[in-house]
Amino acid sequence: MDDLIKIYVTDLDGVKHCIEAPTDMGLSLMEAIKANELQIKATCGGMALCATCHVYIKSDHLLPTMSEDEEAMLDDAFLLGIPHSRLSCQIYLKPELDGLEVQLGENTAV
Amino acid sequence: MIETDLLIIGAGPCGLFTVFEAGLIKLRCHLIDALAEPGGQLTEIYPKKPIYDIPGLPSILAGDLVKNLMEQAAPFKPGFTLGERAETLEKTNDGKWKLVTNKGTEHLAPIVVIAGGLGCFEPRKPNLDLLDKFEDKGVEYIIKDPEIYRGQNVVIAGGGDSALDWTLFLSEVAKSVTLVHRRTTFRGHPDSIQRVMDLASAGKIELLLNSEVTALHGEDHLDKVSITNFEENNTAERNTDHFIPLFGLSPKLGPIKDWQLNLNKESISVNTFDYSTNIPGIYAVGDINDYPGKLRLILCGFHEATLMVQSAFKRIYPEKNLVLKYTTVSGVNSF
Numbered sequence: 001m002d003d004l005i006k007i008y009v010t011d012l013d014g015v016k017h018c019i020e021a022p023t024d025m026g027l028s029l030m031e032a033i034k035a036n037e038l039q040i041k042a043t044c045g046g047m048a049l050c051a052t053c054h055v056y057i058k059s060d061h062l063l064p065t066m067s068e069d070e071e072a073m074l075d076d077a078f079l080l081g082i083p084h085s086r087l088s089c090q091i092y093l094k095p096e097l098d099g100l101e102v103q104l105g106e107n108t109a110v
Numbered sequence: 111m112i113e114t115d116l117l118i119i120g121a122g123p124c125g126l127f128t129v130f131e132a133g134l135i136k137l138r139c140h141l142i143d144a145l146a147e148p149g150g151q152l153t154e155i156y157p158k159k160p161i162y163d164i165p166g167l168p169s170i171l172a173g174d175l176v177k178n179l180m181e182q183a184a185p186f187k188p189g190f191t192l193g194e195r196a197e198t199l200e201k202t203n204d205g206k207w208k209l210v211t212n213k214g215t216e217h218l219a220p221i222v223v224i225a226g227g228l229g230c231f232e233p234r235k236p237n238l239d240l241l242d243k244f245e246d247k248g249v250e251y252i253i254k255d256p257e258i259y260r261g262q263n264v265v266i267a268g269g270g271d272s273a274l275d276w277t278l279f280l281s282e283v284a285k286s287v288t289l290v291h292r293r294t295t296f297r298g299h300p301d302s303i304q305r306v307m308d309l310a311s312a313g314k315i316e317l318l319l320n321s322e323v324t325a326l327h328g329e330d331h332l333d334k335v336s337i338t339n340f341e342e343n344n345t346a347e348r349n350t351d352h353f354i355p356l357f358g359l360s361p362k363l364g365p366i367k368d369w370q371l372n373l374n375k376e377s378i379s380v381n382t383f384d385y386s387t388n389i390p391g392i393y394a395v396g397d398i399n400d401y402p403g404k405l406r407l408i409l410c411g412f413h414e415a416t417l418m419v420q421s422a423f424k425r426i427y428p429e430k431n432l433v434l435k436y437t438t439v440s441g442v443n444s445f
Contacts, residue, residue, distance in 0.1 A: 043228055043361060045406070049155050050360065072297035075269060076358045078237060080292065110375045 005098035009033055010058070012104055023093045029055070029102065030089035040108045046089040051077035053088040054105035061100050063091060077107065112189060114140035116422060117209055117219035119196045119366070122150025124396030124411035125225035126179040126188075132419045133186025133445065135432060140189035140219070142196050142211060144230040144364075149176035151227055154359060165409060175408075185444030191215050195230050197365050199392075207391060221422045224371075224378060224387075224394040225415070228361035236267070236355050240326045248332025249353050259284045259352060265335055267323050268356035269293055274302040276356065281315050288316040288348065290323055290337055323353060374400045384421030385414045391425060393418045 003024045010016045021032035030053040033040045041052035048069040054077065057063065063086065066074075070090045074080040088102065116132050118125045121143035129139040147153050149172075157173035164170055170178075194211035199222065202208050209217045233251035235241060241249060253259075253276055264284045266277050269291045275298075277289045289306065296303045310317035318337060324345060325336035335353055338345040363376045372379040372388040377400035380386060385393050395418050396411035404410075423432050 044151075044155060047156060047159065052360075068295065068297065071293070072269060072295075075293055076234060077360075078234075078357070 003095070005093060005095060005100075007032065007093075007097070008058075008099070008101040009036075009038055010101075010103040011038060012106070012109055021093050023095050023097075027093050028089045029091040029093060029097075029100075030087075032093060033088060033104075038104075039110045040088070040104060041110050042089060042108070044089075048073045048087055048090055051079060051087060052107045054079055054107045055086055055088045055102040056105060057084045057086055058101035058103055059099065061097055063097075066090070079105070079107075112140055112191065112215070112217045114138050114189060114217070114219045115426060116140075116221045116223050116419070117142070117207065117217050118223045118225055119143075119209075120150060120225035120227055120396070120398070121145075121148040121190065121192070122225060122227045122396065123152060123175060123179055123408050124227070124415055125150070125223070126176070126183050127412050128223055128225060128395065128415040128419065129183035129186055129188045130179075131416045132422070133183070134435065134437065134442070135419060135423050137419060137423060137426070138188075138445065139183075139186065140191070140217060142191045142194060142209070142217065144193070144195040146193040148180060148190065148192070149173070152176050154231055161408070163407065163409060185442050187445050191217070195364060196226075199369050205391075220391065220426050222392045223415075223418065223422070224366060224392065224398055225396045225411070226363075226366060226394075226398045228397060229363040229366070229376065230361065231359035232362050232364075233355070234357040234360050236323070236357065238323065238326055244326055244328065244332045244353070247330065248328065248351060249326070249355070251355060253354065256280065256283055261285050262351040263349060264288070264352045264354060265290060265323065265337075265348065265350045266354045266356060267291070268358075269296045269298070270356065270358060271298040271302065272358075273356040274298040274306050276354065277306055277315060278302060278309070281309055286316070288318060288337075288350070290318045290321050292320065292322050292340075294319045323355070326353065377404075385418040386421060393422065 004020045007019050019036040030042050043052045044050040070087050079085045115137040116139045118141045121141040132139050152172035160169045194213045197212045198210045200208050206220050207222045260283050263286045265288045267290045281287050309315045320341040321339045323335045324338040327334035336345050336347050378394040380394050380399045382401045385395050395414040397406045
């Protein structure tokens with residue numbers, strides 16, 4: 001399928017997984033990780049309200065600009081300013097993100 | 111000792127709707143919640159967010175849904191123990207459950223319903239040396255009694271509504287209030303932000319932006335904090351009697367995990383026949399339970415609560431037959 005992209009996710013044990021995700025379903029990175037049955041807490045379900053889907057971005061893909069909500073949440077969770085930190089629930093999958101590499105943050109532990 | 115039929119842990123949407131369904135079959139309920147207000151996540155995390163998947167309500171704000179659920183439960187006069195965490199659970203000699211909260215309030219019921227959602231909300235704590243040492247000795251995460259700050263110097267940290275609201279409130283009570291925030295923008299009610307800015311320009315409070323409390327000092331009680339300004343890259347000490355970090359709340363399963371319930375990660379495994387747990391007389395409904403095909407949706411929690419109360423009734427009154435009555439036919443007969 002044309003609209004599938006590959007994403008590389010390194011879990012908390014340091015194991016790298018390659019997941020495939022469609023870009024035509026309005027999925028966030030967090031949802032794609034969850035759908036592939038990798039462990040990610042993601043308590044609030046995608047509202048940028050808990051920071052338990054925190055990831056470090058390892059590749060240099062151009063990502064959507066951080067919203068005020070995401071920035072405030074990262075700040076509350078003491079993660080703002082820690083390089084390459086994003087909330088995976090706020091990154092919506094699109095073809096340009098093919099090959100994206102991320103590492104799960106400590107807060108994602110279930 | 112508070113006695114009831116169904117003791118519900120968690121006053122979120124699912125716990126509140128349980129009161130209604132239990133009330134229809136004449137079972138009384140009492141709810142316990144670690145938060146000071148009913149509503150759970152809906153009140154605490156997203157009161158102003160719309161929910162679109164409640165059957166029959168095309169769109170409703172989370173806070174309004176809680177208000178409606180409270181109104182729906184009201185005829186059945188539920189009791190509440192709020193601001194207390196369910197701590198210990200033990201079986202009494204006559205087969206009931208005795209539940210004691212962290213503040214020592216005792217409850218007794220034949221049935222316990224865990225509707226605990228994501229668990230108890232606990233304050234997010236900054237990573238600071240000596241933080242543990244000064245807890246309740248100058249460091250408070252939750253303001254229980256604003257009067258203790260009267261005439262005192264207070265440093266508040268955070269950028270959300272609770273930091274803003276308490277800054278505004280304590281500016282009238284405390285001797286001095288300093289609000290420390292790591293960014294330059296706040297996530298709060300625009301009116302509160304404006305009022306905080308106005309107080310700062312009028313010199314009534316001190317507002318330190320791009321700044322963070324980076325060290326705590328004192329002997330037995332906190333008496334000083336270090337505040338670092340990242341932009342100017344300098345650190346200054348400031349005398350204070352209290353430091354109140356307000357960085358929001360994060361949920362933890364808490365003491366429930368020690369109750370010998372079958373767990374799957376942070377969720378309680380249940381039988382989908384009646385949402386019973388492995389311990390007879392204890393049920394779990396809503397986001398906190400787990401079963402094959404589980405979806406964490408409010409509407410699924412409502413369904414679970416409805417089936418669960420039927421089973422609870424049969425446990426309490428094994429000799430009685432329960433006939434399903436329609437509210438359209440029988441109405442809602444309040445207690």
